[in-house]
Amino acid sequence: MKKIIIFVLMSAGLLMAEVEWRHDYASARSQAQKSGKPMMVLLVSRTCRWCQKLKNRTLQNPEISYFINSRFIPVLVYRGEGGFPEIIHSTLVPTTFFLTPDEKMIIPPVKGYWEPTEYMSDLKLAFEKFKKMQSLH
Numbered sequence: 430m431k432k433i434i435i436f437v438l439m440s441a442g443l444l445m446a447e448v449e450w451r452h453d454y455a456s457a458r459s460q461a462q463k464s465g466k467p468m469m470v471l472l473v474s475r476t477c478r479w480c481q482k483l484k485n486r487t488l489q490n491p492e493i494s495y496f497i498n499s500r501f502i503p504v505l506v507y508r509g510e511g512g513f514p515e516i517i518h519s520t521l522v523p524t525t526f527f528l529t530p531d532e533k534m535i536i537p538p539v540k541g542y543w544e545p546t547e548y549m550s551d552l553k554l555a556f557e558k559f560k561k562m563q564s565l566h
Contacts, residue, residue, distance in 0.1 A: 470513070479541065525538065
């Protein structure tokens with residue numbers, strides 16, 4: 430019975446999971462340095478319908494949001510509103526950047542809207558490459 434209760438509670442938490450966005454790039458970077466986690470920086474525009482679709486469909490997927498929250502420091506930044514380094518630059522939005530805590534690019538930026546399955550493959554690729562980069566140091 431105890432195992433069933435734990436399973437139900439964990440399942441409910443997974444279903445209600447949302448990405449825990451940071452909106453201050455500098456403090457997110459500091460948190461990444463302290464935790465040793467990579468950053469996932471999503472560059473969006475307030476008027477971009479594909480950005481909204483990515484946030485409302487792909488990033489609301491419980492598996493995606495759980496994966497992001499458990500392995501990355503997620504940062505949401507708006508194009509044209511500053512407060513983030515020049516490395517976070519793209520003419521297309523949405524664009525997802527995967528950075529080490531010291532701001533090195535892990536994989537090339539992921540541009541555009543992606544369905545959950547495809548987006549998850551990029552998340553896994555970035556995290557695995559980050560782990561390999563860490564093991565080399």
